[in-house]
Amino acid sequence: MPTVEYAPGVPMWVDLGTSDLDAATRFYGKVFGWQFQSAGADAGGYGFYMLNGKMVAGAGPLMSDQQPVAWSTYIDSADADATIAKAREAGGTVIVEPMDVMGAGRMAFVLDPTGAAIGIWQPLQHTGAELANEPGAFCWNELATRDIEAAKRFYKAVFDWDGTTNAFGDTTYTEFKVGDRTVCGMREMGANDPPQVPAHWLVYFAVADTDAAVSTISGAGGAVLVPPMDIDPGRFSVATDPQGAAFGVIALRTAPVGG
Numbered sequence: 001m002p003t004v005e006y007a008p009g010v011p012m013w014v015d016l017g018t019s020d021l022d023a024a025t026r027f028y029g030k031v032f033g034w035q036f037q038s039a040g041a042d043a044g045g046y047g048f049y050m051l052n053g054k055m056v057a058g059a060g061p062l063m064s065d066q067q068p069v070a071w072s073t074y075i076d077s078a079d080a081d082a083t084i085a086k087a088r089e090a091g092g093t094v095i096v097e098p099m100d101v102m103g104a105g106r107m108a109f110v111l112d113p114t115g116a117a118i119g120i121w122q123p124l125q126h127t128g129a130e131l132a133n134e135p136g137a138f139c140w141n142e143l144a145t146r147d148i149e150a151a152k153r154f155y156k157a158v159f160d161w162d163g164t165t166n167a168f169g170d171t172t173y174t175e176f177k178v179g180d181r182t183v184c185g186m187r188e189m190g191a192n193d194p195p196q197v198p199a200h201w202l203v204y205f206a207v208a209d210t211d212a213a214v215s216t217i218s219g220a221g222g223a224v225l226v227p228p229m230d231i232d233p234g235r236f237s238v239a240t241d242p243q244g245a246a247f248g249v250i251a252l253r254t255a256p257v258g259g
Contacts, residue, residue: 006076006123006127006128007076007178008076008077008078008159008178009075009076009077009159009160009161009178009183010075010076010178010181010183011073011074011075011076011138011141011183011184012074012075012076012121012123012127012128012129013057013058013073013074013119013121013126013128013129014057014058014071014072014073014074014129014138014141014203015046015057015058015059015060015071015072015074016057016058016059016060016070016071016072016245017059017060017061017062017063017067017068017069017070017072017245018059018060018061018062018069018241018243018245019061019062019069019243019244020242020243021036021045021059021060021061023242023243024059024241024242024243024245025049025059026220027220027221027222027241027242028049028059028241030216030219030220031213031216031217031220031222032049032051032056032136032205032207033051033136034049034050034051034056034057034136035049035050035051036048036049036050036059037049037050037055039058039102040102042102043060043102044060044061044063045060045061046058046059046060046061047059047060051131051136051137052131054130054131055129055130055131056129056130056131056132056136056137056138057129057137057138069243069244069245070117070200070245070246071201071202071203071245071246071247072109072117072118072119072201072203073118073119073141073184073201073203074107074118074119074120074121075118075119075120075121075159076121076123076128077120077121077122078122079122080098080106080107080108080120080121080122081098081106081108083108083120083122083158083159084097084098084108084110084120086157086158087110087112087120087154087158089157090113090153090154090157090158091113091154092110092111092112092113092154092158093110093111094108094109094110094111095109095110095111095117096108096109098120098122101126103124103125104124104125104126105121105122105123105124105125105126106121106122106124107119107120107121107122108120112143112145112151112154112155112199113147113150113151113154114145114146114147114150114151114154114199115145115198115199116143116144116145116151116198116199116200116201117200117201118201133206133252134206135206135207135208136205136206136207137205137206138203138204138205138206139204139205139206139250139252140184140185140203140204140248140250141184141185141201141202141203141204142184142185142186142187142201142202142204142248143184143185143186143187143199143200143201143202144186144187144188144189144193144199144200144201144202145186145187145188145189145199146188146189146193146199147199148163148165148172148174148186148188151163151186151199152165152174152186155176159178160178161176161177161178161183162176162177162178163175163176163177163186164177165186168187170190171187171188171190172187172188173185173186173187173188174186174187200246202238202246202247202248203247203248204236204247204248204249204250205247205248205249205250206249206250206251206252207249207250207251208251209251210228210234210235210236210237210249210250210251211228211235213237213249213251214227214228214237214239214249217239217249220242221241221242222239222240222241222242223239223240224237224238224239225238225239225240225246226238226239226248232253233250233252233253234250234251234252234253235250235251235253236248236249236250236251237249237250
């Protein structure tokens with residue numbers, strides 16, 4: 001059973017679509033100590049990254065030439081079809097229609113109106129990551145977009161998220177809440193973001209020591225996009241794996257609020 005509780009509107013799973021699953025598995029094994037476990041002969045190469053016997057993330061080969069190498073975030077839904085209907089009505093573009101996944105759950109994918117892809121998961125047998133908010137597991141999910149107001153309207157309509165936006169240096173940061181529970185965040189893309197980089201969701205994994213993790217990432221063939229720096233929740237960095245998937249790492253100083 002998961003060590004954290006998920007509910008509709010809460011990020012509950014992350015997975016990697018990659019151009020080289022074996023190489024990615026070697027990389028993340030070095031960085032986080034993960035081991036890969038196949039989901040079975042009928043899963044198309046998809047499987048689970050395990051840590052201490054617990055599922056922490058998924059990974060699989062790219063399913064089409066149009067699919068980018070990337071980490072994806074999935075939001076818990078009590079009814080994937082109803083969630084997708086809300087997303088369409090709110091201006092989203094459905095890229096994967098709701099589909100059953102081997103009795104594990106019902107999945108869909110949508111592009112929000114700002115261009116970021118987000119997954120929807122209606123749990124059946126698979127109820128989410130079995131570890132979260134601790135080293136080697138995901139702890140935060142963050143939307144980067146150039147239109148925060150459009151994003152706030154969309155996610156309010158689809159997941160009933162309330163977004164509170166505050167100044168953050170030269171830009172802004174938004175906390176999304178379900179009721180009084182903060183579940184994920186959003187940053188405003190600015191001059192430091194190359195214009196060709198689209199809106200996207202970034203997954204952060206907790207680590208015990210950000211600088212040590214960044215050293216391991218570099219030594220394993222990854223590239224550091226944002227060097228380690230301190231913010232109120234902890235010390236973080238953003239990197240890419242050797243195949244180009246971006247992810248964040250953070251050594252948390254305060255109790256995690258995502259997951």
